Amino acid sequence: xxxxxxxxxxxxxxxxxxxxxRCNFSDSVNNLQWxxxxxxxxxxxxxxxPSGTKQNGRLSATTVATERYSLLYIxxxxxxxxxxxxxxxxxxxxxxxVFGKGTRLSVIA
Amino acid sequence: DAGITQSxxxxxxxxxxxxxxxxxxxxxxxxxxxYRQDLGHGLRLIYYSAAADITDKGEVPDGYVVSRSKxxxxxxxxxxATRSQTSVYFCASGAGVNYGxxxxxxxxxxxx
Numbered sequence: 001x002x003x004x005x006x007x008x009x010x011x012x013x014x015x016x017x018x019x020x021x022r023c024n025f026s027d028s029v030n031n032l033q034w035x036x037x038x039x040x041x042x043x044x045x046x047x048x049x050p051s052g053t054k055q056n057g058r059l060s061a062t063t064v065a066t067e068r069y070s071l072l073y074i075x076x077x078x079x080x081x082x083x084x085x086x087x088x089x090x091x092x093x094x095x096x097x098v099f100g101k102g103t104r105l106s107v108i109a
Numbered sequence: 110d111a112g113i114t115q116s117x118x119x120x121x122x123x124x125x126x127x128x129x130x131x132x133x134x135x136x137x138x139x140x141x142x143x144y145r146q147d148l149g150h151g152l153r154l155i156y157y158s159a160a161a162d163i164t165d166k167g168e169v170p171d172g173y174v175v176s177r178s179k180x181x182x183x184x185x186x187x188x189x190a191t192r193s194q195t196s197v198y199f200c201a202s203g204a205g206v207n208y209g210x211x212x213x214x215x216x217x218x219x220x221x
Contacts, residue, residue, distance in 0.1 A: 001168075031207040043199060043212040050207075086151070094206050096142055096167065099152040 002027045002091040004100035012106045013077050021072040021103045023087030031090030031097060032063050034072050038083045046072070046085075077107045112136075115200050115213035122190050122220055130185045130216045132200030140203045141183040142210065143167075143175065145196040152199065158183055159206070190220045 003026035013019055025032075034046040047054050047061040049070065054061055058077075063070040074081055084104050088097035113134040122128045132141065143155040144167075154167030156175040164175050172194060174186045183202075187194055200213040 033209060035212075041197065041215055043215075045209055045211060048209040088152075088210075090207055096140075096154050096157050096206055097210060098154070098168075099144075101149075101151040 001095075002029070002089055002098050004087060004089055004098055006085075006087050006100035006103050008103060009101070010104045010106075012108065015077060015079060015107055015109050017077050017107075018073070018075045019077060019105070021074070021085050021087075021105075023070040023072070023089075023100055025068050025070075025087075025089045027068070028092045029065060029089045030092055030094060031088075032065075032070055033088050033097060034061055034070070035086040035088065036081075036083050037086065037102070043086075074105075077105075079107045079109055081105060082107045113200060113202050113211055113213045115198075115216050117216060118214065120216060120218045122218070124191060124220055125189050128187050128190055128218070130187075130198055130200075130218070132183045132185070132213060134181055134183075134202040134211075136202065136204075136211075137180055138202035138204050139180070140206055140208075141177065142201040142203075143173075143183070143185045144199045144201065145169065146199060146215075147196050155185065155198075157206075187218075190218075192220050194218065195220045 051065045084102040088099045142157040144152040158164045158177045201210040203210040
């Protein structure tokens with residue numbers, strides 16, 4: 001099945017800093033989503049982005065499907081951005097999302 | 110309330126017992142999913158359903174049973190719980206397999 005690799009596994013930022021999280025996948029995709037799992041365990045859908053670029057406030061994401069990667073940008077980070085960010089992809093066979101292992105982000109004041 | 114709800118939020122059960130985790134969504138989404146989250150493994154798909162009475166196995170289906178008699182409900186049953194099934198279980202729904210997924214708040218299950 002499709003493989004999903006996220007980097008870096010851990011990231012510590014000072015409040016106000018910017019960051020880029022990367023997601024590489026092994027095959028063509030029909031679905032790609034980014035999620036944030038907050039410290040209370042809740043999974044929040046950030047972006048549905050199988051291709052192209054989207055922005056939502058301080059967060060933006062870009063997927064280059066032909067090169068099999070996606071990037072999540074966080075600008076002017078805040079302590080509330082802390083948590084784990086997951087990339088999940090659905091392959092070309094119309095299969096459910098497969099999750100990467102996540103990037104754990106800690107934003108310190 | 111609109112959304113996707115899981116119950117119970119926390120459950121402790123004994124090895125060998127049957128336990129059912131509930132999932133209910135109010136959007137009439139055709140697809141529903143069960144994932145488990147374990148340290149070191151991320152989220153892994155257990156079962157999913159494309160519509161009422163249509164279910165399919167995911168990556169880790171052994172030891173679990175699902176049913177979907179109504180579009181809005183997708184219960185997950187552990188027929189004889191084992192310690193290896195201690196995990197956090199998430200239910201999700203989506204309008205299609207290639208649409209955005211919305212997750213419930215999770216059920217933390219401990220098997221002792």
